[in-house]
Amino acid sequence: MRKQRQKATLVDVAAMAEVDVSTVSRVLRGQSEQRIRAETRERILEAAEKLNYRPNFTARSLRMSRTFTLGIVVPQLDNPVFSAAIRGAENLAAQHGYSLLISHRDLGEAATTIAKLSQMNRVDGLLVASLDADEVLHSDLAEANVPYVLLNRQLSGAPFSVVLDSREAARKATEYLVSLGHRRIGHLGGRLGGFNAAERLAGYRAALDAAGIPFDPALVTMGDYTFGAGRKAVRELVRTDATAIMAATLVSAAGAMAELRLAGWQLPEEMSVIALHDADFAEMLFPALSTVMMPTEEMGRVAADLLIRKLAGGNPEPVRALPPGSLMIRDSTVAPRPGAPRSK
Amino acid sequence: MRKQRQKATLVDVAAMAEVDVSTVSRVLRGQSEQRIRAETRERILEAAEKLNYRPNFTARSLRMSRTFTLGIVVPQLDNPVFSAAIRGAENLAAQHGYSLLISHRDLGEAATTIAKLSQMNRVDGLLVASLDADEVLHSDLAEANVPYVLLNRQLSGAPFSVVLDSREAARKATEYLVSLGHRRIGHLGGRLGGFNAAERLAGYRAALDAAGIPFDPALVTMGDYTFGAGRKAVRELVRTDATAIMAATLVSAAGAMAELRLAGWQLPEEMSVIALHDADFAEMLFPALSTVMMPTEEMGRVAADLLIRKLAGGNPEPVRALPPGSLMIRDSTVAPRPGAPRSK
DNA sequence: AAACTATGGACAATCGTTTGTTCATAGGTA
DNA sequence: TACCTATGAACAAACGATTGTCCATAGTTT
Structure with a gap:
C-alpha cells in the first residue's frame, strides 16, 4: 500500500481534523500547549500521523525569514583539517535543526560564493575557513550582511572567530x-x-x-x-x-x-x-x-554553536581559542644520537 | 556610504520603476523578452541596480516548488574518494544554479537524514554515496520520494547510478x-x-x-x-x-x-x-x-549532471560507468627480484 | 469609419507556513 | 439575572516571488 503521492500540507491536516490550519500549526510546533484542548490536540496529531504530514521547510523559511541553514565555505575539501571542521559543524547544526550548505570554492571565487549564499537568503549565517588571511574576503563578508564566524583566523573587524591555540x-x-x-x-x-x-x-x-x-x-x-x-x-x-x-x-x-x-x-x-x-x-x-x-572537529562544532547562539539573539563571546589536544607519540621522534650530528 | 540595511524586494523595485511587480519579475527572470518595451526594461533594470536587488530564494522556491538544492549524503568526509566526488558535484551543481546540502551521517543515521532532507522539501534530489550496499538505505530512498542517484553503487530498484569501472x-x-x-x-x-x-x-x-x-x-x-x-x-x-x-x-x-x-x-x-x-x-x-x-571527481560531476537533467524533465540513462584513469607509476612497483622469492 | 489584432502591463491568485487578533462560548462572580 | 473573564479556536494577514488571465491602447486592416 502506497502512501499518497502528494505531500500533505497543513490544509489537508486541518481539513481532516476539522480545525483551522492555525490550530494545526500551533499544535504541531508544540508551542503554547495550554491553549489547545487535549481532545483537539489528539485529533490533530492523529490526522497528521495518518496523512504522514511533514512541514514544508521552504514555506516556513519564507514566513519566518530564516532558512535554518548555515553556509560553510572552505578552501579545500580533501584537507583533513577542513573535513573535520565540517563534520563538527554539521553535527552541531543538525542538533539544532540546521542544515549545512557547503561551498569549497577557493578564495578567488569565495567572494562570489559568499555573495550568492547570503544575498539570496539561502543561509542564515556563514562559517568561513580560509588558508591565509585574505582581506578581500573580509570586505565581502562585511557587505554580505549576514552573521559569520571565522575558523582558525582572526581578522580585524570580524565579529567572531574560533581559533586553535x-x-x-x-x-x-x-x-x-x-x-x-x-x-x-x-x-x-x-x-x-x-x-x-x-x-x-x-x-x-x-x-x-x-x-x-x-x-x-x-x-x-x-x-x-x-x-x-x-x-x-x-x-x-x-x-x-x-x-x-x-x-x-x-x-x-x-x-x-x-x-x-x-x-x-x-x-x-x-x-x-x-x-x-x-x-x-x-x-x-x-x-x-x-x-x-x-581539536579541529571541536572547532567546527564551537563555531557552529557560536553562530547559532548569535542567530538566536544571544551575545556570544567574540573569540574562542581552543587548547591543543594530547601528544601523539608515534615512531618519528626519538632521542638524538649520541655522536656528532650528521652533516652533508 | 552604506547600502540600505533592508534587502530590497520586487515590490521596492516595482515602486521605484513605477510598474507592477509581475513586470519586474518577468524582466529580471529574462524570459519573454518580447513583451516588454525597451524603455520599461531599462527603467526596471536601473531601479533593481540602484536598490541592489537580489531575488529571495526562499520565496522563489516556495512558489516554484523547487529548492534548487541538491543533497549529498556521504558516509565520511575525510575519505578522498568522497571529498573528490563532493567537489565534482558541487562544481557542476553551481554551474546550474544549484547548491549542495551536505550530510555525512553514517549509514545508521542516513535513513533519518534522507528522510529529513527530502520529506521537508529541503532538496530537489539526492546524491547518495555509501560504503557497502545497504538495503535499509534503499527502502528509505524509495520512501523518500525524491529523485536520487547512487554513487559507485548499483542497487536493484535504484533508478540511477554512476559507477567507476x-x-x-x-x-x-x-x-x-x-x-x-x-x-x-x-x-x-x-x-x-x-x-x-x-x-x-x-x-x-x-x-x-x-x-x-x-x-x-x-x-x-x-x-x-x-x-x-x-x-x-x-x-x-x-x-x-x-x-x-x-x-x-x-x-x-x-x-x-x-x-x-x-x-x-x-x-x-x-x-x-x-x-x-x-x-x-x-x-x-x-x-x-x-x-x-x-575519476572520482568526475563521478560526482556526472551524478549531479544526471540528477539535474532528470529534474529538468529529461530522461537520462540509468547507469553510467566511468572508465579508470591513467596508471600512476611511482616507486612502489618494480620487477620481481631474479632470485627465489622471499619466504618467512 | 468600424472592427480587429498585437502589444505592453496590470491584476490577482497562489505556494504552505506562522502568528497577531478577534470572536464565541462557558464558567464564575457580583 | 447581568456582567466579566478565561479558554479554545477561527480569521486573516503576512513572507516574496511566479505566472495565468485580463484589459487598455495603439496600430492595422477592410
Missing part, C-alpha cells in the same frame, strides 16, 4: 623534542605574515626559552603548508646541525620526511620529526608521525 | 604488474559480496587469464578497506610466494606496506604494491605508491 601546540611539540634531548631543533613553518605562522613561531621560541636554548633563525624555514614546500624547506635544514624538526602541518612533515629519505637519511635515528594536527594518515607515514592533536 | 581498473593494475614480470600476484580486496569487490576480483582474474597465469585463491584476501585490514590481510600474503600486491584502496595498500616494513621487508624490492584510486597522499607514502587513477 597554535602557539601552545607549537610550544608543546617543541617542548617534547627538548625533553627527548634535542637542542638543535628546526621549525618548518607557514607563510611569514600569517597569523598562525607567527603564533607557532612564538610557541616554538617559548619552548626554547624555557629550556635555555638560544634561538637560531637559521633553523627556521617558512613556506606554505604543502608537501612540496616541506620537501624544499628541509633542504635548508639539512645544511644545519638540526637533529629534529617541528613542522606546522602533517603534509609539510610528510614532505620533509620524504625528502630526507630520498637523501639517504635514516629516520627517525638521524632526524626526529613532529607535526601539529593529527589525522589517520599520520600513522600511515613512515615512520609513523608523532603529532600534537588539534 | 573497478573491474577494468583492477585489470589494468594487475596487467601492469604482469608486464613487470610478476606472476605470483596477491590481491587485497574488499568485503566479499560487495558489488565492487566482486568487480575488482573479476578484473584481477581477467588480467591473469590474459597472461596465462593460473588463478590461486590463496593469493586473494578480503577485508574492509581500512588501514588495519590492510595490515592484517598482508600477514596472510607473506606466507605465500607473492611478489606483488594489487590492493583495492590506497589505505589498505598503506596498511600492507606498513606491515611489511615492520616485518623487515625491503620495499619495493621484495614486494611491489599497486593500488586503485589516486590521491595526493599516494606520493606521501614510502615508497611512493603506484596507482590506477579513478
